[in-house]
Amino acid sequence: MKLWGGRFETGPSEVFERFSNSLHFDRRLLAADVRGSQAFARSLTRAGVLTDAECATLCAAFDAIQADAAQDEYFHGADDEDIHSFVIHKLKERVGALADKIHTGRSRNEQVSLDTRLWLREECDRTRELVRSLMSALLDLADKYPDAVIPGYTHLRRAQPVLWPHYLLAYFEMLARDFERLGDARRRVNVMPLGSGALAGSGFPHDREAIARDLGFASITANSMDVSADRDFALDYLYAASMTMIHLSRLAEDWILYSSEEFAWMELGDGVTSGSSLMPQKKNPDSLELIRGKSGRVIGALNSLLFTMKGLPMTYNRDMQEDKEPLFEAADQVNGCLEMARVVAESVVLRPDVPFAAAEQSWVVATDLAEALARNGTAFHQAHQIVGRLVLESVRNGKKPGDWTAESLAVFAPEITADVARLVDPREGMKTREIQGGTGPGVVAAALATARRRLAELA
Numbered sequence: 001m002k003l004w005g006g007r008f009e010t011g012p013s014e015v016f017e018r019f020s021n022s023l024h025f026d027r028r029l030l031a032a033d034v035r036g037s038q039a040f041a042r043s044l045t046r047a048g049v050l051t052d053a054e055c056a057t058l059c060a061a062f063d064a065i066q067a068d069a070a071q072d073e074y075f076h077g078a079d080d081e082d083i084h085s086f087v088i089h090k091l092k093e094r095v096g097a098l099a100d101k102i103h104t105g106r107s108r109n110e111q112v113s114l115d116t117r118l119w120l121r122e123e124c125d126r127t128r129e130l131v132r133s134l135m136s137a138l139l140d141l142a143d144k145y146p147d148a149v150i151p152g153y154t155h156l157r158r159a160q161p162v163l164w165p166h167y168l169l170a171y172f173e174m175l176a177r178d179f180e181r182l183g184d185a186r187r188r189v190n191v192m193p194l195g196s197g198a199l200a201g202s203g204f205p206h207d208r209e210a211i212a213r214d215l216g217f218a219s220i221t222a223n224s225m226d227v228s229a230d231r232d233f234a235l236d237y238l239y240a241a242s243m244t245m246i247h248l249s250r251l252a253e254d255w256i257l258y259s260s261e262e263f264a265w266m267e268l269g270d271g272v273t274s275g276s277s278l279m280p281q282k283k284n285p286d287s288l289e290l291i292r293g294k295s296g297r298v299i300g301a302l303n304s305l306l307f308t309m310k311g312l313p314m315t316y317n318r319d320m321q322e323d324k325e326p327l328f329e330a331a332d333q334v335n336g337c338l339e340m341a342r343v344v345a346e347s348v349v350l351r352p353d354v355p356f357a358a359a360e361q362s363w364v365v366a367t368d369l370a371e372a373l374a375r376n377g378t379a380f381h382q383a384h385q386i387v388g389r390l391v392l393e394s395v396r397n398g399k400k401p402g403d404w405t406a407e408s409l410a411v412f413a414p415e416i417t418a419d420v421a422r423l424v425d426p427r428e429g430m431k432t433r434e435i436q437g438g439t440g441p442g443v444v445a446a447a448l449a450t451a452r453r454r455l456a457e458l459a
């Protein structure tokens with residue numbers, strides 16, 4: 001069914017219909033369309049356009065449509081332009097001429113904004129809940145190995161020793177920001193656009209605040225032209241989803257490396273890995289690779305809509321129908337990846353001896369030594385030189401930090417007194433980093449406890 005036609009002498013070409021119809025993807029907005037239309041019917045009733053009885057008939061018919069839509073066959077053979085036309089078509093089948101009144105003064109431009117907001121508001125909540133679960137899983141994984149020491153990396157070269165929980169808390173922070181960003185996106189989604197008409201505002205006396213209350217929106221939009229032209233709220237979600245995916249992708253990359261034979265720090269569960277059809281020994285980190293791979297799709301969705309919106313003249317343009325597939329795609333992917341990442345995190349078994357040995361066998365303690373010399377009065381640049389020479393000497397002779405004794409170090413450089421020499425043990429150096437945000441064991445334990453509290457208080 002068409003919501004227009006009077007002005008046309010012939011119908012649309014079959015090619016154009018096939019080209020422009022969106023029902024096959026925007027049918028996902030059916031529940032939102034029904035809910036929004038019921039609220040609109042109530043508003044029309046308050047405005048004196050519908051009687052109470054008409055409103056009740058329409059609302060009951062909408063409920064029935066929603067129930068019918070649970071069956072896939074309901075959509076079979078439908079040739080309606082979009083979900084909004086489809087729902088009105090079904091309404092007409094149920095209530096006849098009364099259906100012609102539901103769209104009084106309403107435009108699909110405001111309707112599509114409303115429906116997308118209703119749908120996306122729930123999706124924001126879903127994504128946030130999944131972020132929260134992953135944050136919780138990371139804290140559990142930290143608690144399993146509270147004292148494990150790993151080499152921290154810069155440039156993928158061993159840099160300084162850090163505690164395993166400190167490393168995981170870095171991801172906790174990233175996800176905490178994602179949670180916040182998704183909350184921000186939700187706040188901008190949660191604004192009620194109905195009453196804007198096509199672009200100029202409705203010609204009927206709607207109580208827009210009442211519609212907002214009816215649908216649980218925090219406020220109403222302030223400018224009808226902005227409503228027709230705006231997809232910022234969708235982009236806000238896509239950006240938040242993209243940032244989340246960047247974090248998941250980096251975590252995935254870390255764990256693909258750390259679970260490799262070369263690192264061998266951790267074992268991923270059988271349940272999240274795959275074998276090879278040819279090589280019997282293989283246990284591949286496919287779950288993590290897919291998370292890393294799918295991040296491209298979500299970032300692509302963000303870019304797709306950014307490019308669609310760039311340069312569109314005021315206000316609504318049909319280009320904007322291209323918002324939905326990227327939005328749906330991004331939401332599905334980010335939610336799926338968050339869930340997968342949680343299950344992977346739950347499956348991780350760390351082999352703490354391996355990263356500890358990696359720390360011990362390298363010169364990750366060099367900074368600890370140089371800083372200790374500086375605390376004892378050697379200018380830092382001089383201290384850096386002394387330890388640099390110590391490392392060079394050791395590398396030449398195949399010596400590890402642990403091969404040096406207090407005595408041999410004092411011979412190498414008299415500045416290296418016994419209190420400095422004990423820092424060849426990576427666990428010792430970490431104790432000098434009891435600074436807020438640092439990897440000192442005391443502050444990390446406190447940060448873990450704080451993180452638990454923050455997680456419980458996330459809103």
Ligand code: ARG
Nearest residue numbers: 022082108109112318320321
């Ligand atoms: N299916 C359209 C979309 O998603 C609905 C709005 C149609 N408005 C219009 N003026 N053609 O954008």
